[in-house]
Amino acid sequence: xxxxxEERGPNIGTEPAPLAMDQLFNARHAEAYWQQATRCIDxxxxxxxxxxxxxxxxxxxDLEGLFAAIDLDAPLGxxxxxxxxxxxxxxxxxxxxxxxxxxxxxNCPIVLPGILAEAILSPINSSxxxxxxxxxxxxxxxxxxxxxxxxxxxxxxxxxxxxxxxxQSNLMALMxxxxxxxxxxxxxxxxxxxxxxxxxxxxxILGSEVSHFSLQKSAAILGLxxxxxxxxxxxxxxxxxxxxxxxxxEECLAMGLIPLAVVAxxxxxxxxxxxxxxxxxxxxxxxxxxxxxxxxxxGGLLCSHRYRHRLAGIEYADSVTVDYHKTFxxxxxxxxFLVRRRSDLRHVTYHADYLNPLCQAEAGTPxxxxxxxxxxxxxDALKLWLTLRIMGADALGEMFERVIDLAGEAHAALARQPxxxxxxxxxxxTLVFRYRPAGLTDAELDELNAHVRTALSRNSEAVIAATxxxxxxxxxxxxxxxxxxxxxxxAIVERIVHHGRDWCEAQAPTRAAxx
Ligand SMILES: *Cc1c(COP(=O)(O)O)cnc(C)c1O
Numbered sequence: 110x111x112x113x114x115e116e117r118g119p120n121i122g123t124e125p126a127p128l129a130m131d132q133l134f135n136a137r138h139a140e141a142y143w144q145q146a147t148r149c150i151d152x153x154x155x156x157x158x159x160x161x162x163x164x165x166x167x168x169x170x171d172l173e174g175l176f177a178a179i180d181l182d183a184p185l186g187x188x189x190x191x192x193x194x195x196x197x198x199x200x201x202x203x204x205x206x207x208x209x210x211x212x213x214x215x216n217c218p219i220v221l222p223g224i225l226a227e228a229i230l231s232p233i234n235s236s237x238x239x240x241x242x243x244x245x246x247x248x249x250x251x252x253x254x255x256x257x258x259x260x261x262x263x264x265x266x267x268x269x270x271x272x273x274x275x276x277q278s279n280l281m282a283l284m285x286x287x288x289x290x291x292x293x294x295x296x297x298x299x300x301x302x303x304x305x306x307x308x309x310x311x312x313x314i315l316g317s318e319v320s321h322f323s324l325q326k327s328a329a330i331l332g333l334x335x336x337x338x339x340x341x342x343x344x345x346x347x348x349x350x351x352x353x354x355x356x357x358x359e360e361c362l363a364m365g366l367i368p369l370a371v372v373a374x375x376x377x378x379x380x381x382x383x384x385x386x387x388x389x390x391x392x393x394x395x396x397x398x399x400x401x402x403x404x405x406x407x408g409g410l411l412c413s414h415r416y417r418h419r420l421a422g423i424e425y426a427d428s429v430t431v432d433y434h435k436t437f438x439x440x441x442x443x444x445x446f447l448v449r450r451r452s453d454l455r456h457v458t459y460h461a462d463y464l465n466p467l468c469q470a471e472a473g474t475p476x477x478x479x480x481x482x483x484x485x486x487x488x489d490a491l492k493l494w495l496t497l498r499i500m501g502a503d504a505l506g507e508m509f510e511r512v513i514d515l516a517g518e519a520h521a522a523l524a525r526q527p528x529x530x531x532x533x534x535x536x537x538x539t540l541v542f543r544y545r546p547a548g549l550t551d552a553e554l555d556e557l558n559a560h561v562r563t564a565l566s567r568n569s570e571a572v573i574a575a576t577x578x579x580x581x582x583x584x585x586x587x588x589x590x591x592x593x594x595x596x597x598x599x600a601i602v603e604r605i606v607h608h609g610r611d612w613c614e615a616q617a618p619t620r621a622a623x624x
Contacts, residue, residue, distance in 0.1 A: 128186065134232055142232070145188050146228070148188060148189075148192065149188075149192070152192055152196065152200070156196075156200050157205075157207070160205045160207075160208055162208065162210070162569040162570070163204060163205050163206075163208035163210050163211035163569075163571065163572045164202070164203075164204045164205070164211070164566060164569060164572050165201065165202045165569055166566050166567040166568060166569045167202040168567075171202075172198070172202060175197060175198045176198065179194070179198070204572060206218055206219075206590075207219070207590070207592070208590075209590055209592050209593040209594065209597045210570070210571040210572070210593070210597050210600075210601060211571075211572045211590070212571065212572070212573055212574075212586040212587055212588060212590070212593065212597075212598070212601070213572045213573050213574040213585075213587060214574055214587055215378065215405075215406060215432075215435045215587055215589065216435075216441075216589065217434070217435055217436065217437075217438045217439075217589040217590070218438065218589070218590045218591075218592065219438055219439060219440045220438045220439070220496055220500065220505075222492070222495040222496040222498075222499040222500060223438065223439045223440045223443070223492040223493070223495070223496055224440060225495060226491040226492040226494065226495040226496075227440055227492065229491065229495075230487065230488040230489075230491045230492070233488075235488045236485045236486060236487075236488075237250055237271070237477050237486045237487070237488055237490070238464065238465070238476065238477060238478035238481070238483070238484050238485060238486055239464060239465055239474075239476045239477070239478055240474050240475055240476055241474075243477075243488065246488050246490070246491070247475050247476075247477055248475075249488075249490050249491060249494050250270075250271055250477060250488070250490035251475060251477075252494075253271075253445075253490050253493050253494060253497075254268065254269040254270065254271070254445060254447065255267075256497070257269070257411070257431055257445055257447060258447050260411040260412075260502075261411065261420075261423055261424055261426070261429055261431075261447065262423070262424030263424060263426070263429070263447060263448075263449050264424075264449060266449065266450050266451055267447060267448065267449055267450075267451065268447070268448055268451035268454055268480065269445055269446050269447035269448060269454075269480070270445065270446055270454075270477055270480040270481045271443070271444065271445050271486070271489050271490050272442075272444045272445060272446050272481070272482075272483075273442045273444065273483070274405075274432060274434065274441075274442055274444045275321065275323065275403065275405030275430050275432045275435075275444055276321075276323040276326070277444070277446070277482060277483075278403075278405070278430035278431075278432075278444055278445065278446035279321065279323040279324060279327055279372070279401070279403055279405075279430055280323065280326070280327040280330060280331075280482070281428075281446045281457065281482060282327075282370070282372070282401040282403075282428040282430065282446065283314060283324070283327045283328065283331060283369075283370060283372075283401070284327070284331055284456065284457070284482075285399075285428065285448065285453050285454070285456050285457070286314075286369050286370035286399035286401065286427070286428075287300060287312065287331055287333070287369060287370075288300045288301065288456035289399060289453060289456065290306075290312070290367070290369050290399075291303075291305075291306045292456075294306050299456075300456070301456065304332075305332050305333075308367070309332065309333060310336075311365060311366045311367050312333055312337055312366075312367050312369045313337055313338075313339045313361055313366050313367060313368050313369060314327075314328055314333070314337050314338050314339065314368075314369055314370050314371075314372065315338075315339045315341050315354065315357055315358070315368055315370070315371045315372070316338060316339075316340065316341065316349075316371070316372035316373075316374070317340070317341050317342075317343050317347075317348070317349035317373075317374060317377070317384060318340040318341065318342060318343055319343060319347050319374070319377045319378075319379060319380065319382070320340075320372055320374050320377070320403065321374065321377075321378055321403060321405070324338050324372055325338050337369075339357060339361075339368075341353050341354050341357050343382070345533075346380075346382055346533060346536065347377060347379075347380040347382040347533065347536075348382045348383065348384050348385060348536075349373060349374070349384040349385065349389060351385055351388040351389060351392060354371065354389060354392055355392055358392065358396055358398075368396065368398050369398070369399065370398060370399040370400070370401055371389060371392070371393050371398055371399070371400050371401070372401045372402075372403055373386055373389045373390075373400065373401070373402050373403070373426075374402075374403045374404075374407075375402055375403065375404035375406070375407035375408070375410075375419075375420055375423060376404060376405065376406030376407030376408075376410075376436075376537050377406070378405075378406060379539065379541060379576050379578070379585065380532075380533065380535075380536060380537075380539060380541060381406065381407075381516075381535055381536045381537025381538055381539045382536045382537075383407055383419055383420070383536060383537070385422070386402060386420070386421065386422025386423055386425070386426075387421060387422035387425070388422075389422070390422050390425035390426070393425075394425070399427045399428070400425065400426050400427050400428075401426065401427065401428045401429070401430070402423050402426040402428075402429045402430070403430045404420070404423065404429055404430055404431050404432075405430050405431070405432040405435060405444075406432065406435055406436060406537065407419070407420060407436070407537065408429075408430075408431035408432060408433075408435070408436055408437070409435065409436020409437055409505065409506070409509040410436075410506075410509065411431070411502075411506075412437070412502040412503065412505040412506030412509065413506035413507075413509055413510050414503070414506060415506075415510050416509075416510060416513060417506075419536075426449065427448065427449050427450075427453070428446065428447060428448045428449070428453075429446075429447045430444070430445075430446060431444065431445045431447070432444045433445065433492070433493050435589070436509050436589065437493060437496070437505055438496070438505060438508060438589075439489075439492045439493055439496065440492060442487070442489055443489045443490075443492050443493060444489075454479070454480040457479075457480060457481065457482060458479045458480070460479075464476075464478065464484070465478050465479055508591040509538075511591040512538040512588040512589055512590065512591055512593070513535075513537060513538050515538070515588055515591075515593060515594075515595065515598075516535035516537070516538045516539065516540055516586075516588050517534070517535060518595050519535075519540055519586065519588070519595060519598045519599075520534055520535055520540060522595065522598070522599055522602070523540065523542055523602065526602065526606070528544060528545060528546045528547075528606060528609070529542055529543070529544060529545065529602065529605075529606075530542060530543050530545040532578060532583065538587065538588040538589060539585060539586065539587045539588065540585065540586040540588070541576065541578065541583050541584075541585050542583060542584055542585075542586075543558045543581070543582065543583045543584055544557060544558055544561055544584070544605055544606065544609040546609065546610075546613060549613075551580075551581055553616070554581070554582070555581065555582040556612075557609055557612050557613070558575070558582045558583065558584055558609075559575070559582060560608065560609075560612045561584065561605050561608045561609050561612070562574075562575050562584060564604075564608040564611075565601070565604060565605070565608065568604075570601065570604045571601045571604065573585065573586060573601065574586075574587060584605070586598065586601075
């Protein structure tokens with residue numbers, strides 16, 4: 110017999126304040142949920158319809174004051190004033206990644222199916238740690254892991270799990286590589302039981318000199334320290350040089366160091382360069398070393414017909430990082446970690462009696478927590494699921510191809526500008542360059558380019574990124590928006606030249622005085 114909630118008798122004991130009970134998501138409030146959600150969606154709709162610039166240029170000190178007046182112990186009691194306040198303290202000055210002149214970091218504009226999935230996964234609130242908290246959600250996630258592994262070509266035994274991002278995926282890769290090594294040591298019961306193996310100071314992780322900083326962070330977390338990360342030299346296109354890797358491996362052996370893992374990057378954060386995966390894989394095989402491919406950025410090529418070949422060799426990886434929230438146009442967070450041999454994931458497994466007891470695993474229950482560093486975990490997989498079910502992978506691949514082609518066109522346009530130095534033809538969709546009028550020292554150029562970037566943001570003209578290459582300051586376009594046109598980029602470059610000339614003029618008297 111079922112009792113409708115509305116017909117239940119009064120609660121015994123102290124009733125929470127009606128306001129609190131009104132805010133619970135349940136059958137009684139399905140209507141209120143719908144009405145209020147509609148108002149939130151409507152606010153976003155109005156905002157997005159009128160976004161004319163990627164950022165207002167607000168500085169931290171401009172925003173700080175807005176927060177000083179807010180007392181978190183004095184609730185506003187209802188949605189309308191809370192949304193009005195939120196508009197002021199957040200939405201008015203938010204950074205809008207969908208704007209064509211936001212070309213700074215690896216943030217993509219997001220596709221509607223991904224956002225619509227958020228509208229479903231948040232209220233249902235499944236937690237993907239165990240089957241008994243997610244049911245079909247577990248199978249959706251597993252299907253997407255299998256789909257990704259199959260696109261990579263990892264083979265029948267592959268497995269993996271969704272993560273919060275490339276940083277967590279890289280941490281998992283290096284943890285598993287470390288424990289894979291530990292498990293082979295005679296007389297060591299494995300890292301899980303015994304901690305670090307003797308001689309752990311000699312363990313090394315090899316990644317190119319432009320690999321992601323999460324390698325250093327992971328090494329520190331894993332008890333190996335930054336010192337464990339050994340940089341490998343690149344060629345002039347910022348790809349790991351296999352000859353340099355070979356030399357590093359030989360150097361390790363000669364010095365009694367133990368190379369634990371090689372991390373090849375398929376799409377470096379600054380340059381988009383893709384390490385020569387096949388040659389690196391051959392060296393790893395020869396030396397019996399774990400190969401991790403960090404495809405946080407380049408993973409989107411898995412959906413491209415025209416450029417998939419650039420990832421050739423990724424199929425030899427022992428593990429792979431893919432960030433769907435970068436080149437699959439998904440909302441943050443949405444990312445995965447994959448391994449070639451599912452048994453390697455045992456290094457992150459802990460059986461808790463109350464959650465995922467061993468007997469449950471033995472009975473074949475697919476508890477994803479057995480493969481994850483996280484316990485309670487969002488159903489981020491639903492975003493990619495709905496995207497594939499509505500749009501399909503080809504559509505994602507075509508959007509990524511579009512920004513790759515745009516980067517090529519923009520490179521040609523920049524290369525025609527005599528006052529702009531472009532570092533390299535884009536291997537993917539970033540452009541690294543600086544404004545370089547004749548007659549300035551590198552120190553002056555550093556100052557000039559820093560000024561240009563700040564001026565663009567302060568004047569709400571564009572948001573671009575900056576980086577350092579060989580100690581010199583460069584500007585960077587990261588192109589992920591298929592809605593950005595070449596005209597947007599040439600307009601930004603015009604403003605760069607304008608601010609650059611301004612700076613030179615302002616400096617002219619001091620420079621004249623100094624010389
Ligand atoms: C972005 C990036 C990461 C980190 O991913 P997050 O999702 O930001 O944690 C790792 N590696 C590379 C090459 C990246 O570009």
